[in-house]
Amino acid sequence: xxxxxxxGAGTAGPALATLLARAGxxxxxxxxxxxxxxxxxxxxxxxxxxxxxxxxxxxxxxAAAGFAFDVLGLRAPDGTLLAEIPDVRSGGPDLPATVGxxxxxxxxxxxxxxxxxxxxxxxxxxxxxLDDRGDHVVAHLSxxxxxxxxxxxxxxxxxxxxxxxxxxxxxxxxxxxxxxxVHTRRPExxxxxxxxxxxxxxxxxxxxxxxxxxxxxxxxxxRPRESIADADKPAHMRALAEAYGGVWAEIRDDITxxxxxxxxxxxxxxxxxxxxxxxxxxxxxxxxxxxPTLAQGAAQCLEDAAVLAELxxxxxxxxxxxxxxxxxxxxxxxxxxxxxxxxxxxxxxxxSPDADVxxxxxxxxxxxxxxx
Numbered sequence: 001x002x003x004x005x006x007x008g009a010g011t012a013g014p015a016l017a018t019l020l021a022r023a024g025x026x027x028x029x030x031x032x033x034x035x036x037x038x039x040x041x042x043x044x045x046x047x048x049x050x051x052x053x054x055x056x057x058x059x060x061x062x063a064a065a066g067f068a069f070d071v072l073g074l075r076a077p078d079g080t081l082l083a084e085i086p087d088v089r090s091g092g093p094d095l096p097a098t099v100g101x102x103x104x105x106x107x108x109x110x111x112x113x114x115x116x117x118x119x120x121x122x123x124x125x126x127x128x129x130l131d132d133r134g135d136h137v138v139a140h141l142s143x144x145x146x147x148x149x150x151x152x153x154x155x156x157x158x159x160x161x162x163x164x165x166x167x168x169x170x171x172x173x174x175x176x177x178x179x180x181x182v183h184t185r186r187p188e189x190x191x192x193x194x195x196x197x198x199x200x201x202x203x204x205x206x207x208x209x210x211x212x213x214x215x216x217x218x219x220x221x222x223r224p225r226e227s228i229a230d231a232d233k234p235a236h237m238r239a240l241a242e243a244y245g246g247v248w249a250e251i252r253d254d255i256t257x258x259x260x261x262x263x264x265x266x267x268x269x270x271x272x273x274x275x276x277x278x279x280x281x282x283x284x285x286x287x288x289x290x291x292p293t294l295a296q297g298a299a300q301c302l303e304d305a306a307v308l309a310e311l312x313x314x315x316x317x318x319x320x321x322x323x324x325x326x327x328x329x330x331x332x333x334x335x336x337x338x339x340x341x342x343x344x345x346x347x348x349x350x351x352s353p354d355a356d357v358x359x360x361x362x363x364x365x366x367x368x369x370x371x372x
Contacts, residue, residue: 001025001317005139005149007127007162009033012284012301013155014110014121018056019309021117028149029119030141032126032156036111040103041181041262042215044193044207044292047091048368049299050099052306054091061109066101067186067208073194077204079246088365090299098193098295100207100214102183106298126156130165132278151318152280153308155301158269160286166277172267175291175345177202178222180237182261184254186214187247199243202348206251216241216251221349222265233261266291266345270338273327279318281326283308288334290341294364300334303372329372340364 004020006013009031017027045053045066053059074083087097114121122143129140130152140146154162158172186208196204206216218240228236234255241252255261269289275282284301307329311322340360347355 001150001312003027003149004151004153005030005127005137005147006153006155008154008156008160008284008286009036009111009114009121009123010107010155010157010284010301011110011298012305013153014107014114015052015056015302015305016153016155016283016309017114017119017121018110018117019305020312021114021119023309023313027114027119028147029114029121030125030127031121031123034124036104036107040107041183041217041260042100042207042209042213043103043106043298044295045099045101045106046295046299046368047089047095047097048372049091049302050095051091052299052302054095055306056110056113058109058113059095062099062101062106065105065109065210066099067191067210067214068096068099069192069208070097071192073192075194075196075246077196077199077244079244079248088369090365090369100193100209102209102213102215105210126161127152127165130162130280132280134278137279150279151312154280154282154286155284155305156286158267158285158289160282162280163271163282163286166280168271168277168282170269170271172269172289174222175266175268175342176222176349177219177266177291177345178263179266179292180218180220180233180240180261180263181215182217182237182251182255183209183213183215184251184260186210186212187250190214190247194247196244197348201240201243202345204241204244204248206247216248219266225263225265228263230258233258233263237261266293268338268342270335273331274323275327275331276323281308281318281323288338290338291345293341293344294337294361296337296341296364296368299368300337303333304330307372333367333372336367337364
């Protein structure tokens with residue numbers, strides 16, 4: 001395995017590129033965006049994500065840029081604290097349970113690690129066609145160039161172009177919920193994630209992302225994405241937040257800039273095994289994506305990268321045995337996370353007397369604590 005093309009420079013792509021390039025593989029990363037993302041809200045990284053980031057050598061930078069905590073708070077809509085729950089340290093006892101951080105900052109840290117390892121990131125570029133010739137793949141890129149690679153990896157997200165190019169028709173499906181997110185100033189008393197279940201929203205929550213920043217979110221029943229103009233987003237989010245007390249009064253005052261607000265649907269995706277067609281393989285959100293009810297999206301992407309790199313380097317390159325081993329280690333684990341994340345939302349959309357939220361969350365917490 002001399003050279004690899006990775007399509008997508010989000011989370012899984014740079015992680016895989018870093019691991020392969022450090023081992024001496026020539027790696028190109030094609031990223032459709034013109035540059036690393038500068039805008040975005042926050043991201044919650046569970047311990048099993050931090051475990052991979054430590055292996056990548058970027059844990060110290062993540063820790064300095066983000067905000068670590070080990071306890072989850074539950075509050076009533078008026079702000080009254082109901083419970084404090086120790087979070088699962090799924091990355092092991094020497095890592096925090098959770099780190100919140102600004103998503104673009106994580107992207108920058110991963111991009112720097114990729115370049116430091118010797119891989120090349122080609123911004124403003126994606127793949128237009130793939131010609132798998134058995135012992136190599138010819139990739140035709142959007143800049144008009146073509147090159148031969150031993151392996152092509154689709155890490156290009158939930159609407160993956162690579163997935164379509166290799167004939168996999170699975171597409172993301174909405175789960176029925178929509179989420180409003182705002183990245184804003186952190187009040188001093190926000191030192192962890194606190195969640196409210198109740199009021200006009202299914203979930204009202206917030207997460208610190210750094211010394212002075214946080215992101216807050218409100219989850220409601222999905223509405224047409226185009227139903228609210230950008231200029232009206234702050235007013236709509238403030239109106240939803242009116243029902244919540246405590247620190248939400250300070251959060252509401254800062255919901256003013258539509259550029260700091262985004263609204264997306266909760267979606268799910270799971271590509272049946274195998275995730276490869278010949279020498280082209282999918283990882284991360286291109287293969288599996290889940291609503292953020294368990295905050296495992298980034299962690300599962302990073303685990304894909306770590307496991308695939310380990311298998312490829314041990315075998316010296318791609319092959320049927322490598323892809324089968326990759327599926328044996330990743331498919332059922334990813335499926336369990338996707339299905340559990342969707343189920344938690346279903347129990348809110350359609351309450352059931354048989355819902356066992358603590359039991360389900362506990363089982364997933366135990367699962368992701370194990371090494372992938």
